[in-house]
Amino acid sequence: MKSLHTLYFSPTGTTKRTVSAIAEAIGEVLNSYDITLPQNRVTTPVFGKDDLIIIGMPVYA
Ligand SMILES: Cc1cc2nc3c(=O)[nH]c(=O)nc-3n(C[C@H](O)[C@H](O)[C@H](O)COP(=O)(O)O)c2cc1C
Known part of the structure; x- marks a missing residue:
């Protein structure tokens, strides 16, 4: 893996929190x-x- 990114559509923030938690468990x-x-x-x-x-x-x- 060269670099790690997140991309999300999240009007009330739950998807953002979920995606961020997954990504942060993988790396920076x-x-x-x-x-x-x-x-x-x-x-x-x-x-x-x-x-x-x-x-x-x-x-x-
Ligand atoms: C208007 C509206 C429609 C929704 N429709 C569904 C649905 O059909 N099926 C489902 O599982 N969740 C449904 N949800 C729940 C959302 O997918 C859930 O709250 C989600 O975590 C919202 O993500 P967000 O916080 O990133 O915006 C709906 C929520 C709203 C407000």
Whole structure:
């Protein structure tokens, strides 16, 4: 693993806490991408082939 990142959609914070706990148990998180708000979805993150990204989305159905 080259670097560790988190990416989550989390309106009330539970997914953020869950993703962060998983990632922090693995290692040091380099970047966290909170895509909950539209202004945080303007650019697309670019990852390397050896990066590990912990991604979390809640069910809102
Ligand atoms: C409007 C609404 C709809 C939801 N629908 C579902 C659902 O269909 N199934 C489910 O398991 N949880 C459902 N949930 C529960 C959320 O997935 C759960 O609270 C989740 O932890 C929220 O994540 P967040 O804190 O990161 O926003 C719903 C919650 C809300 C507020």
